[in-house]
Amino acid sequence: MFYYIFNWLDKLNFPGAGMFSFLTFRASMAFLLALLCATFIGKRIINLLKSRQILDTPREMNFGGLSDDQIFEQREKLRKSQTPTMGGVIILISIIVPCLLIGVLDNIYMLLMLFTTVFMGCIGFLDDYIKVFRKNKDGLSGRYKIVGQVGIGLVVGLVLYFSPQVVLIENISKTTNPTTRQETVVYGKKAGKSTQTTIPFFKNNNFDYADLFGWAGENKQIFGWIFFVLITIFIVTATSNGANLTDGIDGLSAGSSAIMGVALGILAYVSGNINYSGYLNVMFIPGSGELLVFAAAFIGATIGFLWYNSYPAQVFMGDTGSLALGGIIAVFAIIIRKELLIPILCGVFLVENLSVIVQTFVYKRTKKPNEKGEMVGLRVFKKAPLHHHYQTKGENVAGRFLIKIPQKTIHESKLTIRFWLVGLMLAALTLLTLKIR
Numbered sequence: 001m002f003y004y005i006f007n008w009l010d011k012l013n014f015p016g017a018g019m020f021s022f023l024t025f026r027a028s029m030a031f032l033l034a035l036l037c038a039t040f041i042g043k044r045i046i047n048l049l050k051s052r053q054i055l056d057t058p059r060e061m062n063f064g065g066l067s068d069d070q071i072f073e074q075r076e077k078l079r080k081s082q083t084p085t086m087g088g089v090i091i092l093i094s095i096i097v098p099c100l101l102i103g104v105l106d107n108i109y110m111l112l113m114l115f116t117t118v119f120m121g122c123i124g125f126l127d128d129y130i131k132v133f134r135k136n137k138d139g140l141s142g143r144y145k146i147v148g149q150v151g152i153g154l155v156v157g158l159v160l161y162f163s164p165q166v167v168l169i170e171n172i173s174k175t176t177n178p179t180t181r182q183e184t185v186v187y188g189k190k191a192g193k194s195t196q197t198t199i200p201f202f203k204n205n206n207f208d209y210a211d212l213f214g215w216a217g218e219n220k221q222i223f224g225w226i227f228f229v230l231i232t233i234f235i236v237t238a239t240s241n242g243a244n245l246t247d248g249i250d251g252l253s254a255g256s257s258a259i260m261g262v263a264l265g266i267l268a269y270v271s272g273n274i275n276y277s278g279y280l281n282v283m284f285i286p287g288s289g290e291l292l293v294f295a296a297a298f299i300g301a302t303i304g305f306l307w308y309n310s311y312p313a314q315v316f317m318g319d320t321g322s323l324a325l326g327g328i329i330a331v332f333a334i335i336i337r338k339e340l341l342i343p344i345l346c347g348v349f350l351v352e353n354l355s356v357i358v359q360t361f362v363y364k365r366t367k368k369p370n371e372k373g374e375m376v377g378l379r380v381f382k383k384a385p386l387h388h389h390y391q392t393k394g395e396n397v398a399g400r401f402l403i404k405i406p407q408k409t410i411h412e413s414k415l416t417i418r419f420w421l422v423g424l425m426l427a428a429l430t431l432l433t434l435k436i437r
Contacts, residue, residue, distance in 0.1 A: 002101050020102075023289055027265075030098040031296040038094040038304025042087075046308060046315045049084035054132050083313055086128045087305070088321020091254070092121045094301035095328075099294055107290040108165040109335050113328065114294075116152060120240060120327035123148040124319035131319075139319065149240055149327070153233030156331050160232075161225050167191035168337070169284040170206060171277070185278040191286055195224035197337045198282060200344065200433035206283060207340070235339050236330040242349025243326030245356060245385045250313040251306055252387060252416045256348050256423045257325045258302040263345055263427040264332050265295030270434070271336045280434045288336050298328060311413040345430040348423050352385040359384035378402070390415050 006020035019025050049055065095117055103110045127140035160166045169187045199207040209231070210224025247253035270276045272289025302325070308314040317325075329346060333339045343350055358380050367377035379401035381389040389403070390410045410418075 001105075003104055023269075023292055026102050027292045027296040030102045030293045031300040033098040033101065034094045034297040034300030035304045037097055038090055038301050039307050041093060042090045042305065042308045042315070045087065045090050046084055049086060049315065054086050055082055055084045083316055085132065085316045085318040086125065086320050087309065087315035088121065088124060088128075088317035088319070088324060090308075090315070091301045091305050091317060091321045092117060092324060094304055095294075095297045098297040098300070102297075103293045104290050107287055108159070108163050109288055110290050110294060112156060112159055112335065113291065113332065116156065116327050116331045117324055119148070119152050119155075120324040121320055124321065124323035127319040127323070145323075146237065149237040150233050152327060152331070153236040154229060156236070156334060157225075157229030157232040160335070161193075161229070165287060166193070167286060168194050168196065169274075169286070170194065170196060171281055171283055185281050187274070187278070187284060195221065195228050196283060197340055199340050201436060203437045205281075205437060231339065232334050235334060235342060236327055238353065239330035239342060239346055239349060240323045240326030242346060242353040243329070244319060244322040245352040246349055246387070247317060247322035248385060248387055249391070249412050249416055250311040251309050251413075252419055253322050253325060254302045254305050254309050254317065255416065255420045257329065258299050258306075259420065259423040259427050260329050260345055261295050261299040261302065263430050264329065264336070264338075265292050265299065266431060267338050267341075268292050268295055268332070268336050271338075282434060283337060285336060291332065291335065295332070311416065341430050341433060344426055344433065347426040348419055352387070355381055355384045355386035355389070387415060387419065 003020055003026065006014075006017045009017035010021065096114060099110065099114060105111065123140070123145065127145065130136050131139040169191045171185050172188050195209040196206050197209065198205050208224065209227045210220045212227065213220040213223035216223050243253055243257065246256060268288055268291035270280055271282060271285045272287065272291070274284045277284040305317065305321075309317065326349065330339075330342065333342050333345070362380050363377040365377070367375050370376045376399045379397065379399060381403055382392040382394060382397045382401050383389050390406060391412065393409055394401070394404055394407065
């Protein structure tokens with residue numbers, strides 16, 4: 001909204017109105033506004049959640065005969081059971097408001113990201129609503145979650161296919177001056193539809209999904225787009241579930257998402273600026289630079305949420321926030337054609353996902369009755385998802401497990417920071433893939 005107002009004022013030569021024409025200025029404003037929004041509305045929303053009893057029912061606990069460590073663990077469980085949930089609403093509002101005020105609202109990429117934010121937030125909200133108000137700890141049925149995730153993936157894929165605004169200009173060749181060793185990237189003459197994406201660690205890092213269907217002849221582009229839509233659905237589902245699983249300890253999911261948002265914002269700015277995309281020899285996507293504003297709002301909202309979500313958390317984001325964060329990151333990467341970098345950038349989400357898959361698979365395969373007739377199986381980790389493995393003592397685990405280290409538990413706040421540091425290294429590696437070929 002402000003973009004259009006100040007653009008009009010700029011035409012009237014109003015002093016300072018031209019600042020809103022600069023993308024970096026608007027991105028900075030979006031970050032600050034999102035940060036302030038999350039900080040100031042957070043307390044009010046937390047009080048509202050408490051007044052509506054949107055939290056788990058406190059449990060009566062007996063601390064008699066327990067060691068100091070066991071008493072601390074029980075008190076932590078009691079604290080978490082009385083902490084408000086559904087705080088992801090803070091993040092959603094803090095993303096949407098700055099984007100509506102500062103973003104270019106006729107940009108297809110901005111509209112697609114706002115739609116993803118609202119849609120995935122609604123799925124998570126419904127899941128939390130069932131858990132809190134219906135007292136069903138399983139929440140929304142898995143099949144309905146999958147339907148929603150498939151739905152958003154399908155919408156994103158089809159919009160990218162049909163929208164005339166979604167085009168790219170391929171970096172078709174590169175020449176090097178033998179004297180100065182200066183490289184010059186040559187782009188195609190016009191923008192067009194394409195199923196190309198960026199593949200890391202390869203010298204010619206453009207990969208066209210349509211090339212997988214060379215046998216289809218003239219129809220290979222159609223098959224390429226169908227495959228692209230399927231890839232989109234898979235990535236959205238996997239990433240949103242990974243973010244959901246990561247949201248198990250105070251500040252972990254929000255902080256990790258903020259780090260990923262920084263890397264994605266840089267990639268969007270590079271992809272939407274022909275000078276920088278030419279320097280790094282990546283495809284140029286006209287209009288995608290506007291996503292820097294969205295990324296800035298995303299970063300500001302997640303960092304602002306940490307004001308209340310860092311240890312000891314005053315509010316949990318719930319599925320309202322975690323499913324939305326994962327969906328946003330996935331769709332953002334797909335739009336700028338960097339979805340094949342997600343296994344690197346979202347490595348924290350990936351290992352959390354894999355830890356649950358591996359744990360479940362091995363346990364079911366080895367499950368058999370013991371001498372008491374109880375079904376017991378082998379575990380790989382002490383507990384899954386992975387972050388709980390580091391919080392669990394071996395003697396508190398029923399049955400056998402393979403990975404016994406660390407023998408001592410790691411405090412929640414220290415564990416969160418260590419996961420953040422891993423996320424920072426993965427984000428740096430993601431950006432380095434633009435040069436490591």
